[in-house]
Amino acid sequence: MGELSAWSGFAAAQATEELEIELLLEAVYQRFGVDFRGYARPRLRDKLFALLRARKLATISSLQERVLHEAGVAHELVRTLAVPQAELFDLPEDTRRLRTALGDSLRPTALPKVWLAEPAGVAEAWTLAILLAEEKLYGRTEVFATVASDELLFDVRNASLPVAQLTQSQAQYQASGGVGRLSDYFEITNGEARLLPRLRERITWAQYSLVTDASFNEFHGIICRRALPDFGPLLRQRVLRLFRDSLSLFGVLGLDRELAPTDAGAADYQLLFGDGGWYKRVR
Structure with a gap:
């Protein structure tokens, strides 16, 4: 029963996280006109959580609040989700x-x-x-x-x-x-x-x-x-x-x-x- 309860808790946390990501992407599109909604979720999720760690934030929702209300954070998010910078003749x-x-x-x-x-x-x-x-x-x-x-x-x-x-x-x-x-x-x-x-x-x-x-x-x-x-x-x-x-x-x-x-x-x-x-x- 304990294992079932733990799994249910994990599944609920995952569902909440997925919902937070969808809400963030929708907010970025509606507010700033940049559309990441069709991006593959595994790669996008990795980039988002790297930004969370860099900003010492606990949740995607806390990131969304800053994106909408703090100057410069939306630009930082767009940079994070965009193609990473490369060097000259790197390939x-x-x-x-x-x-x-x-x-x-x-x-x-x-x-x-x-x-x-x-x-x-x-x-x-x-x-x-x-x-x-x-x-x-x-x-x-x-x-x-x-x-x-x-x-x-x-x-x-x-x-x-x-x-x-x-x-x-x-x-x-x-x-x-x-x-x-x-x-x-x-x-x-x-x-x-x-x-x-x-x-x-x-x-x-x-x-x-x-x-x-x-x-x-x-x-x-x-x-x-x-x-x-x-x-x-x-x-x-x-x-x-x-x-x-x-x-x-x-x-x-x-x-x-x-x-x-x-x-x-x-x-x-x-x-x-x-x-x-x-x-x-x-x-």
Whole structure:
């Protein structure tokens, strides 16, 4: 009887916790317009409880109170649930494949457009810019980088990187196919590095919701390898349909993993490499 009672207590606590999470996500959407409701619960829960520990809070409800009533807490929550910040060229093998895939796809196109959807901070966008410059594609390529909220948009538009990261990332840059010095692509001020203006100006940053917004252009490349693992099954299929509707014929799609046969649009793509989530749209 005691074991049954203990299990009932645990189940009740779990149910309460799940309800608190749903109420928090609904409150964030209703109050701030940022929609995390379709995110996969296990990953989202881990991020929420990391924030609870950092703030020394006992319950999700106590976090919700602060999100709604204390300045800055909502922004902290959005940052916590967004794609974590990455370093330059942090996935060299991935970047090497990106060089090959985009190079082959964009060269025949007069004015190519690439969509970087919910990147891992400014470093992922700057990695793409450097890669395109080295492939002699950047001068005629428009890069659209989108993030889920105005707060994240403010962060990336004003971002810089510690100058030490350029040295730390040099080996990864070379492993990805880079042949120069990473520091040559940056201006340095007071120990902070920013991508050169001639490269930054080709990146258009915008607020855009993969959860609710419609297709806004036709692209020759779409890259979303960081955010997709956070999405629940229904949201993932919604986003895959969005990418299918936004990708030109023979355009390149970069995903977090290989498509399943039942995934939206799976029959319209050809796998580019022996493994991984790199595809060309063929119909």
